[in-house]
Amino acid sequence: MAIPLQLLFLPITFLLMTSLIRFSQAAGIATYWGQNTTEGSLVDTCRKGTYDYVNIAFLINYGGGQTPQLNIAGHSLNSSEIETCQGLGIKVFLSLGGAASLSSSDDAQQVASYIWNEFLGGNESDSRPLGNAVLDGVDFHIQAGKADYLADLVQALSKYNTPERKLVYLSAAPECFIPDYFLDAAIKTGHFDYVWVEFFNNPPCEYTPGNTSPLFDSWDSWASYPGINTLFLGVPADPAVSPSGGYIPPQVLIDEVLPFVQNYSSYGGVMVWDHAHDLNYSETIRPYVSKSQIQYYAAI
Numbered sequence: 001m002a003i004p005l006q007l008l009f010l011p012i013t014f015l016l017m018t019s020l021i022r023f024s025q026a027a028g029i030a031t032y033w034g035q036n037t038t039e040g041s042l043v044d045t046c047r048k049g050t051y052d053y054v055n056i057a058f059l060i061n062y063g064g065g066q067t068p069q070l071n072i073a074g075h076s077l078n079s080s081e082i083e084t085c086q087g088l089g090i091k092v093f094l095s096l097g098g099a100a101s102l103s104s105s106d107d108a109q110q111v112a113s114y115i116w117n118e119f120l121g122g123n124e125s126d127s128r129p130l131g132n133a134v135l136d137g138v139d140f141h142i143q144a145g146k147a148d149y150l151a152d153l154v155q156a157l158s159k160y161n162t163p164e165r166k167l168v169y170l171s172a173a174p175e176c177f178i179p180d181y182f183l184d185a186a187i188k189t190g191h192f193d194y195v196w197v198e199f200f201n202n203p204p205c206e207y208t209p210g211n212t213s214p215l216f217d218s219w220d221s222w223a224s225y226p227g228i229n230t231l232f233l234g235v236p237a238d239p240a241v242s243p244s245g246g247y248i249p250p251q252v253l254i255d256e257v258l259p260f261v262q263n264y265s266s267y268g269g270v271m272v273w274d275h276a277h278d279l280n281y282s283e284t285i286r287p288y289v290s291k292s293q294i295q296y297y298a299a300i
Contacts, residue, residue: 059096176200
């Protein structure tokens with residue numbers, strides 16, 4: 001018995017429609033934890049359900065022969081909390097803060113080795129501050145000290161990765177003006193997986209009420225900047241953390257800013273500074289942070 005012609009076209013039509021659909025990668029939300037005694041534990045932060053990346057802030061006093069110190073405002077932190085966060089699908093980074101003071105390329109190599117063995121996948125230390133937990137990567141939040149040899153530190157950390165396995169994710173939090181004084185050379189190495197630019201406390205490149213142009217112009221420049229892989233929009237969770245401006249009300253972010261930045265292929269999500277002040281900001285914007293999951297191409 002002959003098969004009706006229209007039935008023959010059904011599989012072809014389905015394949016054609018499937019070929020016209022592109023599933024976009026979901027974007028995420030990053031934040032910083034550890035600088036406020038009232039913000040609760042790391043595990044409570046992760047269980048909030050709004051973050052995909054949490055930066056433990058900060059490791060200070062690294063380089064120049066100093067003894068590095070984990071300064072998390074008196075919080076206690078153990079390996080089980082970190083492992084719980086990772087079990088929820090959250091990447092947990094160690095954030096380098098304070099004043100950078102690397103003295104040479106060899107010094108940068110030594111600091112990278114210290115971080116690897118004390119916080120990442122190394123096993124040449126008996127004094128790991130966070131126990132057996134293996135953090136997912138290292139964040140660079142450098143806004144003081146010297147810019148020298150930070151690129152060497154990034155390159156040294158990236159060498160722990162292999163073609164078969166990603167062992168160290170790297171991120172950076174430059175300010176929005178270009179070039180960033182401390183991180184420019186490091187960003188240009190191309191080794192940062194995520195760059196969450198702080199579009200606040202810098203009037204020339206931040207949002208002001210009724211005026212998105214400075215922010216949009218800066219975002220456009222960052223999106224094409226050498227070394228950028230995945231770009232995040234860094235915003236303050238509350239006006240109190242950005243006294244020089246840049247706070248974007250959640251509805252403005254949803255209605256005006258996200259539709260613009262999501263048009264860029266490098267867009268990766270939003271960084272909310274910081275968890276201590278994030279009462280409901282990330283919760284409000286989370287449903288809108290990802291691009292549309294299904295996008296249709298024009299018919300052939």
